[in-house]
Amino acid sequence: MAYERTLQAMTWADAGHMAPELILIAMMAVLIMLDLLLPRRVDRSLIGWLSLASLLGSFVSVVWRIQHQADQSLASEALGLLNDNYRIDDFGAMFKLLLLTAAALIVLWSLGAMKQGSSGQLVHQGEYYYLMLPATAGAMLMTSTGDLITLYTGLELLSISTYVLVGLRARRALTAQAASSEEKVSAKPAEAAFKYVVTGGISSAFILFGMSYLYGLTGSTHVGEIGSSLPQAVESFRGLIYLAFFFMAAGFGIKIAAAPFHAWAPDVYEGAPTPVSAFLAVVSKTAAAVALFRLFYNVVFPESLSNGSTIGHDLFRAVLAVAACAMIVGTLSALRQHNMKRLLALSGVANAGYLIAPIGLSFYGVHSNNAAELFFYAAAYLCMNIGAFAVLSIVAGSRRDADGSVQLRSFEGLYHRAPWTAGAMIIFVLSLAGLPISGGFFGKLFVMMGAASSHAYWLVAIMAGTSVISYYVYFGIVRQMFMRSSGDEPVHVPAASGIVVWLCAAATLVLGVYPNGLLHWFEHVFSVVGDLLILR
């Protein structure tokens, strides 16, 4: 089965279909030039507003495409651009909406955070805003790849942009240097960035090594072709195929920060500027999980249907084991954590378990909506995590000490200092803990029901157990906010940060009260055969 693949030039019609990504890339180029040409005295939040506008423009063009397809009753038709390297389908489009929402919320919140106090102000604000665009475009590429090369390119576009974003240092580092040259400049952002570059590089190498074997044994980099020629390859090279998948799963595990591969996450999140931590926690994680979902379902799923197949089942079981491990390790290590950013990083590790659990729960019997579970959980996770990080940055901005690290006790008496922000934080904490009237509750519930309907009862038990343990972690925050009183002056909440906090809180509540709205919309738009599977 040798396919001779022809080169296909990009046409204007293709460019129209890729408009959401192209808008971001083009605007990045424009903003780089603008940043160079604008005189120094012009406030760089202008670039922030423009990048927010381009994210929204990209969002509108994705929505327009979904609507356009629905109007023309092409709901099940997916397009393969550039010789099927790039897939335009509703699976990708729905997750692109999530990623763009997350990026837009983070940019809006940064516009507030940069104004507040000294700890949030970055030295290179222009770079910060326009690097958000290629990072988001990379994440979007990952959600709609039909080819390993495209997947790798998107992954690296996301990773390399975020390497730089993590390393951007705050202005306070400079003033500290000016005040006392004896005192060491805070190396935290650079150190975090270096750790992230090294772990990210290792994870890319693992993914690539796995991909190279997959290509060598099946003769193609197109995921649909790999899927169709895998059963043949398994017969003669079983061990090597296992090796390839093992390497790829490990590499993606590092990117998602799931448990045995999560050691970098607390360090990097702590050292990075807070909005960038939220970006890593939400956008990188979701994009990697979605890419893994599409890859596994196209490459392994056809093989797992055939009789006597082991490799598909083993792989799905391995994903479930990583998910369980992530939940247990993330929850237990959060118990002893007092640094808020590290705590949220570890809670993100536990949440990564929930994100990848639907991937491992493949289609057994009646269980067919794991894409919807992943989508709903990703949406709930987006709202609660960005909200919690935004509250954290508001608290950090109100503190006088230049250390910049936010401990659990920084939330002391927040209810008396900023009652509305404390109220929003309650909603996020409820959602993170998975208690009712919050999006997190239904997100966890759907994943659990999915696990139960595919008879993975041990996973349900682990989910329930770790949720109960995590109550202790999250209610520590509530106790600090309400039970303690503190003499500090009221916290100043910048308008943009306040808007983001309340948008996230409202969305969390809406998802908790009326989860069916989002779920039905997703199931209305998405079909497994038309959108997810790439058949060749």
Place this chain on the structure above:
Amino acid sequence: MLASYLTMAAILFCIGLYGAFVKRNAVVVLLSIELMLNSVNLNLVAFSKYGAVPSLTGQVFALFTIAVAAAEAAVGVAVLIALFRARGTVKADEFDELRR
């Protein structure tokens, strides 16, 4: 023929992984990562010539990998320079400000 290339690539990958975990000099850590990425290139090119289904795609993939790895190395070295300015050292085990 293929087996020897694959073994060579696997050995390079392992040396790179060992170096990335063990080496104390941060520049050598970055070099080790490059070694891992280059072992992948060797794999891809070997497969594209002697693989089960030979095709040009492997060489194209290798070109992509080389380009992206160069970008990654550039960012890695830039970050390392920023870190060196702040800390005055490139010893990886002295980068411990984040562990408390």
